[in-house]
Each structure stands twice: as structure tokens, then as C-alpha cells.
Amino acid sequence: MNAAPASARNDRAGVVDAAMRVLAENGVPGLSMRRIADVLDVQVSALYWHFPNKQTLLAAVSERIVALADEAPDAAPDLAAIATTLRERLLAQRDGAELVSSSLALGLLELPSRTRLEAAALAAGLDEASAGIAADTVVHYVIGYTFHEQQRMHAAVVGAADASVDLAPAQIADSGDTFDAGLAMVVAGVRAAAGAHPGEGIASRSR
Amino acid sequence: MNAAPASARNDRAGVVDAAMRVLAENGVPGLSMRRIADVLDVQVSALYWHFPNKQTLLAAVSERIVALADEAPDAAPDLAAIATTLRERLLAQRDGAELVSSSLALGLLELPSRTRLEAAALAAGLDEASAGIAADTVVHYVIGYTFHEQQRMHAAVVGAADASVDLAPAQIADSGDTFDAGLAMVVAGVRAAAGAHPGEGIASRSR
């Protein structure tokens, strides 16, 4: 299986590597098939042997972005912790949220975090249907927030040269706190759904 | 097809009208400057007299999509009702959520619903900072959910001809219920934040 000449031939992983490099340097607007081919020193058409089209290639990039680093022992599943980890993965790559959002919407990507969020919601006491909805709700919040954040980061860079837009530095600096505050609301809402269903009344607060 | 009289000059509103028509027929992927120009029976370059670039034109389209029909008497501001109205506006136009999401992220669009959501959150008892965060959280949920939903609607149409993907019809049919369920969680979380701050809750900050 490894008798192939290691010289100029690429595989899917290599193409994704190249795409990640183009993404880091040029962002989504500059992530073209031709640019990826250039990095690999190959014709554009060569990419179509590895992937049927650009969206599928982008989905493979997205998959790498959201791949969980730790397959290790899962501590108690915690909604906020899983959401925060997802956000960090998205932030680690330029335009990560945009890429993942689009791959997800096209049904070309499965989100490992979503499975974990669903498990956490179940563990918190939600029924199966509600747990799925809760997981999606958290995912929409995280991706929506981070997408917005990353686009504004880019706008800030362009705007700096442009001198037409200026964001207060504080507005950017404390975006982590703002994310956490919004996340806390969503998580509180999910917890409220846990209390509502199985118990007998609306206000069966055990804590 | 139905070109305007050759003598009639266009204005910004007319260009947006044309763009809305192209959007309805071709969706975002087919919403090109050339197609818009064709509808107006005009050269592409003519569009650049009205708008500095495509993104600004798209922001004007987004603005029309989210414009509130009723400037009328505001009943008691209700988070869920405002969110539902926003979703309906987005669903009324093909790829509406995608368009609005991108204009919003680029800072080219102000969302009337956001102002109303903020007011509703204040009325519910949140402080000013939290009300803004609550409004953004609801907006992220609504846009994220609807974006995902609309992309899947299109994928379903393509997939039907494609015969490669099939969504359970039930999955699509009850998407309204699923939206409401997720929204209920978010709204409950916002309400929880109202109870926490001003009273004698967990963190009693002197103010």
C-alpha cells in the first residue's frame, strides 16, 4: 500500500492541508480552487479527482476545523464547556464559523459537538426530542455569534486601512465576556426546559 | 423579457426591485450584477452608479427584507412574537436569512427587530447591558435556525432531482414547531437573566 512514489502525487488529506494554508492566508474570499492548486503546484482540474466539487472540499476543511482534539475521557458533559470548546475551534481558523456554518447548512458536515451537547442535555433531564432541539439551539447560538465576531474582526482590519469604520477596542476586547453572557442565557433556558417536562409543575426548582 | 421603457432612468429603489426579482427566481447563487442589469435592460456598469459595490446593493435588499410592515401601535413588546415576525420576514424571501446574516455580519445592516427585542428585554427587567446581549442572542438563534432551514429547503429540491439525499418529510413539516421549541428555551433563558440581576440573586453588585 505504500509503494507509491512519494514525489508529486497528492491525496485528499494533502489537498485539505493546502486548502487550510490558503484559508489562513487569504480567508474565505480568497479560498479558490486555483489558489489551492497553486499551493500544490498542480493544475486546477487535478483537484476534481479528489473532490467532486468545491463545496465538498470545503466540507472536508470544515470537518478538520471542528474535529475534537480530545477523544479522551469525557468528564461530566457540560453544555457551556462544550459550547466554549466549539467556539475556540472556530476561532482558531480564519473564517472558521462561516465555513462550518455553510457546510452544516448544506448537510455536508456532522458536528461532533452537537452529539455531545445532545448527551449533555439528556443528562440534564431533557427528553430525547427536547435534547435534540436544545443541542441545535446552542449550536446556532455559538456559530451565529462567532460568525458575526469573525466577520467584524476582518472588517476591523480592512476598516483600519480604510479609516472609514472604527470599532471601539473595548467592544472587541470583551467579546469573550459577551459570548459567555449570551451563552449563559441559552444554557439557563435549556435547564428550564429540563425542569418543566418530567416534573409536575412549572416551578419545580430543586436548586 | 419585460424591459422598462428605454427612456426611464433607474434609481436605487428600482435597482433593488430588480435584485429582488432575480433573487426570487435564482436565489443567492444566481444573484449576480449581470443578471440584475439584464432585468433592468442596462449595462452592468450602470449599477455602479447607484451602489459602490455588490455587498452594498445586497445590504439594501436585506434592508427591504427585514423592514417591518407594521409601524403601527406596538402592543406589549413580546420577545417570542418579535422573533417569530423576524423569522416570517426571512422566510418570505428566498435565501432571506443568508442575505441578512451576511449584511449584518459586515455591519451594513441595522435590524429593526433587534431594537424591539432590546426594548422587550428591558421591559422584562434586564439591565441595559444584558438587554443588548439578550437581543443579540435571540437574533443569532432566529437567523441561524432560519438560515439552516432555508438551505435545507433548497437542498431538498436539488436532492429530489439528485436522488442522493432524502430528508424525511416529517423533518421538514414540523420545522415550525421545532423553531418554537428552541425559541422557547432562549426566551426562558432571557427571563431567567431578568430574575437574577436586580433582586437579591447570586451576584449582588452594588450599584
Add this chain to the structure above:
DNA sequence: ACCTGAACACCGTTCAAGT
């Protein structure tokens, strides 16, 4: 005030053909 005509520098995708 609003538009034409033409160009520039790009795109994604296909396909016969090569090795």
C-alpha cells in the same frame, strides 16, 4: 444625473488525453 462599451483579472467545472 445616469448610462454605454470595452476591458481586466479573475472564477468553478468539464473532459479528452496523458503516465
Add this chain to the structure above:
DNA sequence: ACCTGAACACCGTTCAAGT
């Protein structure tokens, strides 16, 4: 199994020039 070369049908944007 993996790639080349060339083509096709598009893009957004600019700009001198027209009325």
C-alpha cells in the same frame, strides 16, 4: 491512480466616454 492542457460559461469592478 493521479495529473495536464485547454476550453466553456461565467464572475465583480473600473473607466473613459457619451447624453
